[in-house]
Structures are given as C-alpha cells and as structure tokens.
Amino acid sequence: MEAVIAEIITIGDEILYGQIVDTNSAWMGMELTKIGIKVKQITSVSDSAAHIIEALDNAKTRADIMLITGGLGPTKDDLTKNILTAYFNTELKLHEPSLEDVKAIFSRRGIEVSELNRQQAFLPAACTPVRNILGTAPGMWFEEEGKIFVSMPGVPFEMKRMMTDIVLPKLQEHFKTPQIIHKVVQTAGVPESTLADTIEQWELTLPPHIRLAYLPHLGGVRLRLTGQGDNEEALEKELQQQVDILSQIIPDYIFAYGEVKLEEAVGQLLKTQKLTIATAESCTGGLLAHKFTSVPGSSAYYIGSVIAYHNHVKTEQLGVKPDTLAQYGAVSEDTVRQMAEGIRMKFNTDIGVATSGIAGPDGGTPDKPVGTIWIAYADKDKTVTKLLSYNKDRILNIEYTTIAVLNLMRQSLLATVEE
Amino acid sequence: MEAVIAEIITIGDEILYGQIVDTNSAWMGMELTKIGIKVKQITSVSDSAAHIIEALDNAKTRADIMLITGGLGPTKDDLTKNILTAYFNTELKLHEPSLEDVKAIFSRRGIEVSELNRQQAFLPAACTPVRNILGTAPGMWFEEEGKIFVSMPGVPFEMKRMMTDIVLPKLQEHFKTPQIIHKVVQTAGVPESTLADTIEQWELTLPPHIRLAYLPHLGGVRLRLTGQGDNEEALEKELQQQVDILSQIIPDYIFAYGEVKLEEAVGQLLKTQKLTIATAESCTGGLLAHKFTSVPGSSAYYIGSVIAYHNHVKTEQLGVKPDTLAQYGAVSEDTVRQMAEGIRMKFNTDIGVATSGIAGPDGGTPDKPVGTIWIAYADKDKTVTKLLSYNKDRILNIEYTTIAVLNLMRQSLLATVEE
Incomplete structure (x- = not known):
C-alpha cells in the first residue's frame, strides 16, 4: 500500500525570526505518524501572500494532505483566510454556526463582539468549516483534485483540540492508512x-x-x-x-x-529495590538533585542533599577530612569518596552519591584542567569512584556529570542485584 | 539596500515524526535576524537524497544563504555529506586537521577512533571545512554562483558554537549587511x-x-x-x-x-555588596542551587545548600522545630522562615533563602492545593516570606518558584541599599 503523505505549512514571521519555537509542527508530526500518515516536509513561511501560495503549490506536488497553521487571528497581518479564498477561487460567506460560536465566546467573557471578530465568521464558500470551540477563528477544510487542505489557528491549544476532535478522525476516515x-x-x-x-x-x-x-x-x-x-x-x-x-x-x-528518562529509570530501580538515596554535590551544584526531584513521586526514595560548594561545607557538613583537602584537593578521589560516604551516613540513606570537579570556565590547573571531575557511589557494601574528563562548557560539563552519576548508579544497582 | 535572505533546511525524519522539536531553527533565526539577515523560510525534510536535493534547489531560487543542519553523524542514516559531495560535483578527501580534532576528542575520552569516526574527517574537496571543537562531525561551507551553503551537525550545542565562532562572523564579512x-x-x-x-x-x-x-x-x-x-x-x-x-x-x-539572566543579575548584586548566600530547598529540589551555580564565578558568593526533601532533614539539618511541622505542616510560612534562617546560621552566610511547597502532581489537599508554595529570604536584619500560588505542571511550578525567589532576593537586596 502506498503511504499517505502530509505536509505541514506554518505561517508567521515570528517563527522565522526565532521569536517563538514552532512546537505545533512536532505535535502534529507525532499525531499524524501515530495514525500512519507520513509527514514528508514541514515548511515555515513568512506573512506574505506570494510566499504562502508558492508553499501551497509546491506542497501539493509532493503530498496528499496540506495542514496549515497560523495567520487566522483577527488582526490585519493575518492573511491566510483571504489567500485561501482566492487560491480556491471562491468567496467569503457568513457562516452562521461560526458566528454563534464567536458570540458565545464573547458573551462568556462579558464583552461585545467586535466587528473584527464578527468578520471571523465569514468563511470561504468552498470550504467545510472546522469548528473551534476554544477560540474565535474557525478552521477550514478544502478538497481539490483528491488533495486535502486544512487551515487551523496557530494557537497551540486551539489547533490541538481541532486536530484531535475533528481533523485526525476525518483524515483516518478519508484515507485508508497503513x-x-x-x-x-x-x-x-x-x-x-x-x-x-x-x-x-x-x-x-x-x-x-x-x-x-x-x-x-x-x-x-x-x-x-x-x-x-x-x-x-x-x-x-x-x-x-x-x-x-x-x-x-x-x-x-x-x-x-519507551519514552523514559534516565533519572526515571534509576528512580524506578531505587523504588523496586526499596532503597533511599541522598546526594552530595560540589561541581554539579544542585542539578543532580533537580534531576531526581523532577520525577513525580521521587520523595519515595530521594531524601535530600548537601550542596558543598565551599570547602568548609565539605568538612563541616559532610565530614571530609581537612587533611584530605590539603593533601589531594577538593577535586580528588579521596574527597569525593568521603563526600558520598559522608552524605550516606549523615542523611541515613541506603545510597550516597557525590560529585566534585572543575566545571569551568575558570579554576583549571595543568594537573587538573577544566572538565576534570570525580564522581562516587556508596552503599553499605562498597564505594565506587570514577574519574571523568570533559571538554565542554560549564553548563554541559555539569549536565554530562549528572548523566554519568545516574549511569554509575544504574550500573551499581544492577550489579548489586546480580551478585 | 536589498536584504540578504537566508533559508534554513533541517534534515531528519525525527523532526517530521515529531520525536524532537526543532529548536535549532528558532535559535538560528534569532541570530541571523540580529546581524540583519532575513530568514525567509525554514524547511524540514526527510532523510532522503532526492528530497534534500529538491529542498536545496528550491531554496537557492529564493535565498542567498542556505543553512543546513542534521544528517552529519557517523551512522549510516546520515546522508548529508554524501549528498552535498554529489550536489557540488566534488569528491571526498581526507582533511587532516579534522582527523586531528576527531582523534583529540577520542583520546580525551580514552577510546580508540573507530573507522566510522575516522570517515568523518573525509570532507568534500570543494568545501571549506568548518571546525567543530565540540564534536566529531565538521561543518562544510560551499560557495557557488554567489550563493552560500553551510552544512552543520544537528546537535544543538555543536551547531551553536560553530555558528557563533565561525559561520555568523563569516556571513557578516561576506555580505555587507545593514x-x-x-x-x-x-x-x-x-x-x-x-x-x-x-x-x-x-x-x-x-x-x-x-x-x-x-x-x-x-x-x-x-x-x-x-x-x-x-x-x-x-x-x-x-x-x-x-x-x-x-x-x-x-x-x-x-x-x-543586555543578555543577562536573572540569576546573573542577582549574583552581581551579591558580589557588589560583598554578601554570601546559602539556600535551603524543599519543593525546588536543587534547581535554585543549580541556577546560582550555573553562573561562572558564583563560588565567590554561593556557599552551598541543604536540600531538605524529607522532613527529618528539615528538622535535623536546618533546625526546623518538630512542633512547627506538626502544627502547620512543611508547606507553611513558619517552616519556610525557619528554613531560611536555619541555613543562614548553619552555613554562616549573610543571606539564606528557602522554598517549601507542593510541586505536584500529587500531594495537594483542599487547603493546600498543588502549586501552593512558600518562599523566604533572611538576612541579618529581617526575614521576608511570600506565598505563591501556581497552577502549572510539576516542572513549571518548580521553575516559576526559583524565579520568584530570585526576584524576591533582588528586591530585598535593592531595598537594603536604599535604606
């Protein structure tokens, strides 16, 4: 069976200038893929009639379905409806049910329907209107020579509701998709x-x-x-x-x-094994804790953290020996080991993990350049340490370190089960 | 003066299938706009040679600059380099400096360069290679009949670094932009x-x-x-x-x-006023600490944090009175006040801030629904508390809370100066 092909056309200078990120297209791509429609191209074009027409002309040579978003609001830089009216050689006509919808929305807001908004109920005679129960701009469904063209507002929640309730089911009905x-x-x-x-x-x-x-x-x-x-x-x-x-x-x-993040997978291992964890962070400065606690329900295993940015916090709160700091420095295997073991004892958890390193951009030395990072995992039986070496910027050095810690935990937790 | 026109072409089925959101294009659009180059179209195409060539052919009829991202990784579903080699009627040749870069990255990771990665240093003879110091796939700069074509990896941090260091300055130099x-x-x-x-x-x-x-x-x-x-x-x-x-x-x-983040502005206030800070986080779970420590040089004022996810950490580490927890609960003005004052004393800093709330999705009650969050700021003279009320999802509730804390700090620090 031949695949049914769709193209997405998004209209708006604000997308081209990078003022907004086009998340609509990704969502539409995902939903179309789920029902077996193949998205071949996503095209973002400017607020220009000639450019929009060119995009439509090109798209219909490649695709069976053209999904268009944007350019349906009430202000004058919104062109789509007039362009489609001319493109399909038709005319604007008052669509009474759409006017009722517009009136209903304004009456809920306690405002009179403005002339601009009244005009939104005038739709191309050749289209099947697509109801918009969340906003004032109805969608439009056109069929021409076996091709489908659907125009929808760019407001994400309006578009999504329209797609879910009307457009996707209608497309499934119209095409026999693989x-x-x-x-x-x-x-x-x-x-x-x-x-x-x-x-x-x-x-x-x-x-x-x-x-x-x-x-x-x-x-x-x-x-x-x-x-x-x-x-x-x-x-x-x-x-x-x-x-x-x-x-x-x-x-x-x-x-x-499936769609599972590493911190969720590690959290699941902790939950299954009924283990608790605390973290002691120096260079990662809280990101590791944030990753853990961004997972709903993490309070079942995540107890807390000491972020020991200054050395006196490492000694006073985590029990790192001043001698260790003096002899090997804060970025050393001995220090990170004592941090992991220290937080585990202090917070009375099954597991303690720790990070200490030089995230950059400053603080590097010939011996320990920026990106030199020690991590440690401690449980009741053992402490495992690992030396990392990155050459990224500060934020990425921090990000990669948290991932390395999560992965070290995952491996250690799995090894424990296998023993 | 006539505007210089650019088009962005992003390659990858993963974009069309909605598995990733194309944030690269928005960033590129913003940066190009800044230097006076007008982005006319963004086109996302599939991993297909014919389709990529069609997109290039179409783009060059409209634009002066074609910026291409994606399809430069070492695996075999990555096509761009071979397509461009054919498109510009040239051949692949070993580019020694790129091979050195690839080797350097692998030697830092302590891994042998694989044959696949070695092949990444083979580049079209007709291009000027664009150095990638953060990854193994170099970019390529082609010029043909006055038009510029630049191909870059789809990995956002690699592309951004390449654009900032090399591509944008080179485009400014090449075109006389207004x-x-x-x-x-x-x-x-x-x-x-x-x-x-x-x-x-x-x-x-x-x-x-x-x-x-x-x-x-x-x-x-x-x-x-x-x-x-x-x-x-x-x-x-x-x-x-x-x-x-x-x-x-x-x-x-x-x-x-200018391009200053709120955490940088607050950090600057702390630096100027020679003040130190420690944080005590419950619901924000480390994100506040991460915001502070993501700023280079933050160790000048940021001392550390206790993340008190469990109540026993609040009482044992921060000195919150068990009576307070019993009577008012963890999410209360009294608790968050004691947390802020407690961390300030414990870490011996000028300022302590604290958060405690219900981030969701679970844990809400009729009295304290999800999104009920207390924050506090404490210095030597005063403690200021604030009740927040959000109705976002977990991640956004956490994000918004950290911003509210930073803003509360900013206002408190400025008020101190004015007194």
Missing part, C-alpha cells in the same frame, strides 16, 4: 558510533518494512524501530522480537524501553 | 499585558527605524529595541536615549540590560 508501530529503546553510557558498530550486524538483518533510527540526545542515544504492515498483531510481535534480539546484544547499554 | 543595533532590556515580575499597557504611550513615539519586540520567556519579558541606520554612532546614541526613557517608566521591573 499500520505503523514504533518501539523506542533507550541507551546510555555509549557513544553513537560505538553503538552503531556493535549493532551493525543485527541492523543488516532487519527486513525492509522495519527501519532503525539513531536519536542521540544529551543523556544518551535513543534507538527507534519503526515497522509498517497490514496486520497490527503480527507487526507488534515482529517488532518485539527484534527488540528482544537487540536487548541480548547490548544488555548493558539499555536502561529503558 | 547597520543594525539591538538593545535588550530585561524585566521580571510583571505580566506581558501589564507591561504593554504601561509602556504603550512611549512605544507610539518610537521612530519607524526603531522597532520594539516583546520576547516573553519563563523568567520574565525581554524587551528588544532594534534600530537600523547608516551611522553606527548616531544610531547607538539614539537607541540608548530610548532605553533611558524606558528605564524611567518602569524602573522596578527592569533587572538588567
């Missing part, structure tokens, strides 16, 4: 290239209707398998088999399946 | 609509060659004045005069001029 299933495998602690080398042989065995994508991000590499087929159950089974094979090739790199 | 000066005024603690009402009369007096943009973000509203002219000195003077007038209209809302 079955598409995605499986996401989350990896951490392995560079993309090493990962690619390791799984290359397996990847070569994948059938043509299953594709693999590498999606690297700050915390690791997401692997996404996308399968297409006619039978949902068979496809689901086939994809799961491939995920199972992959799991046997790289068991140590995988921390979760 | 004189453009920006002045940014940072405000906090005031909603956009109130701000707009307050400065409306002034805005109407601005001459046509000076434009005002509202750039709202999580921490407040940035106001950006953009002036265009022939004489740099006169333009600079004229813009500064407008900023001075604005400062007199909204003195209390402005926390800084």
Whole structure:
C-alpha cells in the first residue's frame, strides 16, 4: 500500500525570526505518524501572500494532505483566510454556526463582539468549516483534485483540540492508512558510533518494512524501530522480537524501553529495590538533585542533599577530612569518596552519591584542567569512584556529570542485584 | 539596500515524526535576524537524497544563504555529506586537521577512533571545512554562483558554537549587511499585558527605524529595541536615549540590560555588596542551587545548600522545630522562615533563602492545593516570606518558584541599599 503523505505549512514571521519555537509542527508530526500518515516536509513561511501560495503549490506536488497553521487571528497581518479564498477561487460567506460560536465566546467573557471578530465568521464558500470551540477563528477544510487542505489557528491549544476532535478522525476516515508501530529503546553510557558498530550486524538483518533510527540526545542515544504492515498483531510481535534480539546484544547499554528518562529509570530501580538515596554535590551544584526531584513521586526514595560548594561545607557538613583537602584537593578521589560516604551516613540513606570537579570556565590547573571531575557511589557494601574528563562548557560539563552519576548508579544497582 | 535572505533546511525524519522539536531553527533565526539577515523560510525534510536535493534547489531560487543542519553523524542514516559531495560535483578527501580534532576528542575520552569516526574527517574537496571543537562531525561551507551553503551537525550545542565562532562572523564579512543595533532590556515580575499597557504611550513615539519586540520567556519579558541606520554612532546614541526613557517608566521591573539572566543579575548584586548566600530547598529540589551555580564565578558568593526533601532533614539539618511541622505542616510560612534562617546560621552566610511547597502532581489537599508554595529570604536584619500560588505542571511550578525567589532576593537586596 502506498503511504499517505502530509505536509505541514506554518505561517508567521515570528517563527522565522526565532521569536517563538514552532512546537505545533512536532505535535502534529507525532499525531499524524501515530495514525500512519507520513509527514514528508514541514515548511515555515513568512506573512506574505506570494510566499504562502508558492508553499501551497509546491506542497501539493509532493503530498496528499496540506495542514496549515497560523495567520487566522483577527488582526490585519493575518492573511491566510483571504489567500485561501482566492487560491480556491471562491468567496467569503457568513457562516452562521461560526458566528454563534464567536458570540458565545464573547458573551462568556462579558464583552461585545467586535466587528473584527464578527468578520471571523465569514468563511470561504468552498470550504467545510472546522469548528473551534476554544477560540474565535474557525478552521477550514478544502478538497481539490483528491488533495486535502486544512487551515487551523496557530494557537497551540486551539489547533490541538481541532486536530484531535475533528481533523485526525476525518483524515483516518478519508484515507485508508497503513499500520505503523514504533518501539523506542533507550541507551546510555555509549557513544553513537560505538553503538552503531556493535549493532551493525543485527541492523543488516532487519527486513525492509522495519527501519532503525539513531536519536542521540544529551543523556544518551535513543534507538527507534519503526515497522509498517497490514496486520497490527503480527507487526507488534515482529517488532518485539527484534527488540528482544537487540536487548541480548547490548544488555548493558539499555536502561529503558519507551519514552523514559534516565533519572526515571534509576528512580524506578531505587523504588523496586526499596532503597533511599541522598546526594552530595560540589561541581554539579544542585542539578543532580533537580534531576531526581523532577520525577513525580521521587520523595519515595530521594531524601535530600548537601550542596558543598565551599570547602568548609565539605568538612563541616559532610565530614571530609581537612587533611584530605590539603593533601589531594577538593577535586580528588579521596574527597569525593568521603563526600558520598559522608552524605550516606549523615542523611541515613541506603545510597550516597557525590560529585566534585572543575566545571569551568575558570579554576583549571595543568594537573587538573577544566572538565576534570570525580564522581562516587556508596552503599553499605562498597564505594565506587570514577574519574571523568570533559571538554565542554560549564553548563554541559555539569549536565554530562549528572548523566554519568545516574549511569554509575544504574550500573551499581544492577550489579548489586546480580551478585 | 536589498536584504540578504537566508533559508534554513533541517534534515531528519525525527523532526517530521515529531520525536524532537526543532529548536535549532528558532535559535538560528534569532541570530541571523540580529546581524540583519532575513530568514525567509525554514524547511524540514526527510532523510532522503532526492528530497534534500529538491529542498536545496528550491531554496537557492529564493535565498542567498542556505543553512543546513542534521544528517552529519557517523551512522549510516546520515546522508548529508554524501549528498552535498554529489550536489557540488566534488569528491571526498581526507582533511587532516579534522582527523586531528576527531582523534583529540577520542583520546580525551580514552577510546580508540573507530573507522566510522575516522570517515568523518573525509570532507568534500570543494568545501571549506568548518571546525567543530565540540564534536566529531565538521561543518562544510560551499560557495557557488554567489550563493552560500553551510552544512552543520544537528546537535544543538555543536551547531551553536560553530555558528557563533565561525559561520555568523563569516556571513557578516561576506555580505555587507545593514547597520543594525539591538538593545535588550530585561524585566521580571510583571505580566506581558501589564507591561504593554504601561509602556504603550512611549512605544507610539518610537521612530519607524526603531522597532520594539516583546520576547516573553519563563523568567520574565525581554524587551528588544532594534534600530537600523547608516551611522553606527548616531544610531547607538539614539537607541540608548530610548532605553533611558524606558528605564524611567518602569524602573522596578527592569533587572538588567543586555543578555543577562536573572540569576546573573542577582549574583552581581551579591558580589557588589560583598554578601554570601546559602539556600535551603524543599519543593525546588536543587534547581535554585543549580541556577546560582550555573553562573561562572558564583563560588565567590554561593556557599552551598541543604536540600531538605524529607522532613527529618528539615528538622535535623536546618533546625526546623518538630512542633512547627506538626502544627502547620512543611508547606507553611513558619517552616519556610525557619528554613531560611536555619541555613543562614548553619552555613554562616549573610543571606539564606528557602522554598517549601507542593510541586505536584500529587500531594495537594483542599487547603493546600498543588502549586501552593512558600518562599523566604533572611538576612541579618529581617526575614521576608511570600506565598505563591501556581497552577502549572510539576516542572513549571518548580521553575516559576526559583524565579520568584530570585526576584524576591533582588528586591530585598535593592531595598537594603536604599535604606
């Protein structure tokens, strides 16, 4: 079966000038993908009639569906409706139900309907209006030579409601879309290239209707398998088999399946093993604590932290020996070990982790350049330390360190189970 | 003078499928606008050679500059380099300096350079390589018939560094862009609509060659004045005069001029007044500490923190009275006051600040719904508390609270000076 192709056209100088980030398109792409419609292109164009028409002309040579957002507000820089009226060679006509909707919204706000807003109920005669229950600009659905054109407001919550309630179901009804299933495998602690080398042989065995994508991000590499087929159950089974094979090739790199963050996966391990944790942070300055506590329900295992930015906090609050600081410095294996063990004792938790390093941009020495960072994990049986060496900027050195700590925890917690 | 036109082409199915939001384009649009280059279109295309070539062909009919991101990683779904090599009718050649860069990155990580990564140093002979000091995929700069094509990795921090260090200056040098000066005024603690009402009369007096943009973000509203002219000195003077007038209209809302974050402005106040600070966080769980310590040089005033996620940490480490917790609960004015005063005493700092609240999604009660948050500021003379009430999600409740604390600090520190 041939894929149904969609293109998204977003209108607005504010997107091109970077004043707003176009999150609408990503959301639409995700929802269309879920129902088996393939998004081929996203085009953001300026508030110019000629440019919008050019984008429409180009899009319909490639796609079956054109989804247009933006340019439907009541102010004069909003052009879309007039352009589409001319494009489909039709005329504006009062659409009574839309006028009722506009009136209802204004009466709820206790305001009179302005002339500008009244005009929003005038719609191209050739379109099927798409109701907007959250705002004053209705959407428009056009069909021409087997192609679908839908125009929607750029306000995210209005567009999303319109898509969910009306546009997506109508598209599913109109096109017979193929079955598409995605499986996401989350990896951490392995560079993309090493990962690619390791799984290359397996990847070569994948059938043509299953594709693999590498999606690297700050915390690791997401692997996404996308399968297409006619039978949902068979496809689901086939994809799961491939995920199972992959799991046997790289068991140590995988921390979760699906849309799960590393801090959530580690939190889940702590929860399952009924363990509590406290953190002692120097160079990460609270980001590690923030990662833990950004997970809903983290108070079940996360007890607290001492952020020991100054050395006197390390000695007084965490029990780091002044001799250690004097002899080896704050950025040393001995210090970070004492910090992890110290916070564990002080906060009476099962696990303590610690960071101490030089995030930069200042503070580096020839012996310990910027990016030299020690991390430690301590539980009742052992303390594990690790030396990191980054050459990123301050924020990234901090970010990468928190990920390394989470990964060290994950490995240590799994090793404990296996022993 | 005719405007120089750029188009941005982002490559990757992951954007079209909505698996990642394209934040790169917005950032690039903003930076290009700043140097007087007009972005006309942003096009996101699939991982397909034919489609990428079509996008390039179309873009060069409209624009002078084509900026391409994505598809430069070491794995085989990355196509851009090979496509550009064919597109410009050239061939791949080993670029020794790039190989040295790749080797240096791997040697710092203590890993051997894989064959895949070695191949990243093979670049089209017709391009000028653009150095990537943060990753293994160099950028490529092509010139053909007066048009510029630049290909960069899709990893945001690599692309940004490349743009800032090399691509933007080179574009400014290559095109004679009009004189453009920006002045940014940072405000906090005031909603956009109130701000707009307050400065409306002034805005109407601005001459046509000076434009005002509202750039709202999580921490407040940035106001950006953009002036265009022939004489740099006169333009600079004229813009500064407008900023001075604005400062007199909204003195209390402005926390800084230029690209300064609220935590940097507060850090600067602490530095100037030679004061130290420690934080005691419950609901913000380390984000406040992270904000402080993300500022380079913050160790001059930031001493440390106790993150008291569990109540026993509040009593044992911060000296919150068990009676207070029993009678008023952890989320109460008395608790947060004792936390701020407690951390100040314990860490022996000039100032202590504290947060305690219900970030959600669970933990709310009819009396104290999710989003109920107390914050406190304590110095040697006084303790100031404030009740916040948000109805956002967990992450936003935490983010907004840290901003409210920073703003409370700013107001308290300025009031101290004025007394």
